Amino acid sequence: MTSTVSRPLRTIRIGSRKSQLALVQTHWVQEQLQKHFPDRQFEVETMSTQGDKILDVALSKIGDKGLFTKELEVGILSKQVDFAVHSLKDLPTKLPEGLILGCVTERVDPADALVVHAKHQDKQLDSLPEGAVIGTSSLRRLAQLRHHFPHLEFKDIRGNLNTRLAKLDAGEYDALILAVAGLQRLGMGDRIQQVIPGEISLHAVGQGALGIECREGDTEILELLKAIEHPPTKARALAERSMLRELEGGCQVPIGVNTSIDHEDNLTLVGMVASLDGKRLIKDTVSGKSSKAEQLGVKLAEKLRSQGAQNILDEILAEIERS
CATH class of the missing domain: 3.30.160.40 (Porphobilinogen deaminase, C-terminal domain)
Known part of the structure; x- marks a missing residue:
């Protein structure tokens, strides 16, 4: 009588950007999957994307819709990683051949937030003084806020959340417009001066949700991801x-x-x-x-x-x- 030896389950490799927010989001996905599948191993592998490296040019001028995703997508297709965790708003609507949006996690607040310099601690958008300088890298936010508050000035800002907040606190800007979700996920919800209502600023497509991109037809991975969909x-x-x-x-x-x-x-x-x-x-x-x-x-x-x-x-x- 021959005994069959079961092969160990393969380790699942999760791709992530290196930014603090990306890692918080990816580790959350890792923890959720680990809870659902305690017998599996889930490892995180980090990569730098073009959007992380080019910080001195406005996003709108770089001209690449896959700024924060392309390197991760190459990693999935080459089987370096099994799937990648993205802020869904960064994931292009047209994915490379062979890749699909395998899972979308529960959305947190998708609204935009006003974060102010200490000297404006008693202000909201409609009470900021004329000429106040607002930092944003988003044309969507820029256009809507110009529509409602033409008396304010707008200036591009790049870098991770900590870098942007440091520039604000140093007085380079009077206020910033950031995503509520990112601030909350990094434990910085106390910096939110105002959650901007949708009547003033409709949010970005996918904002507040995580999108998990994987190989098309990878049934093992798709089955695992169903647990957090x-x-x-x-x-x-x-x-x-x-x-x-x-x-x-x-x-x-x-x-x-x-x-x-x-x-x-x-x-x-x-x-x-x-x-x-x-x-x-x-x-x-x-x-x-x-x-x-x-x-x-x-x-x-x-x-x-x-x-x-x-x-x-x-x-x-x-x-x-x-x-």
Whole structure:
């Protein structure tokens, strides 16, 4: 009688950027998977991306939609890692052949936040003095805030969260606009002066959620990832990403969204496209069953385009290319 020896389960390798926020997010995924699968080994492997290395040029001028993902994607395709954890807002809507969005985790607050210098501790956006300098690297935030607060000044800012906050505290800026989710994940929620309402600033596509990218057809990995998938968040993300993809906008165009799902599983998607000077802002809404999330995104993109959104986006892309 022959005995069969079971082979040890292979170690699962998780790809991550090296930034503090990326590692906090990736270690959270690692811990969740370890809880669900205590007999498996999950290891984190870090990589530097182009977006991490080029810190002296505005994101909109670098021109690569995969700024924070490309090196990780190469790692997945070459089987150096099994999957990569991204802030979903950084993940392009068109993925390289052979890769898929394998999982979306439960979203935390996707709103933008105002963080102020100590001298403005009693202020919010609508009470900051004329000419106050606001730091942001996002054209989406820039366009919407210019629309609502034309008396404020805006200045590009790059670097990780600690670097940006240090520049603010040193007096280079009067305030910054950052993601609520990033501040909270790094234990810096106390720096939030104001959670900016959606009526003023619709958030980025995917903001507040983590997207896990893996090889298409890798059934073992996809089965593991099901344990941390959050279906309502995934439906919202698919609607948002579908709208963005249809408008052919990368992360560096002024496109904002907001999504919600009610108790009857109806998904409402709000979308916005604005000119860089904030003078033109087009906004509309669609609703339908969450199972039709991607179709809703396409429908909203068509509604926005019919109102002039494509003209605005074409002008912005031409302006970025010229500069």
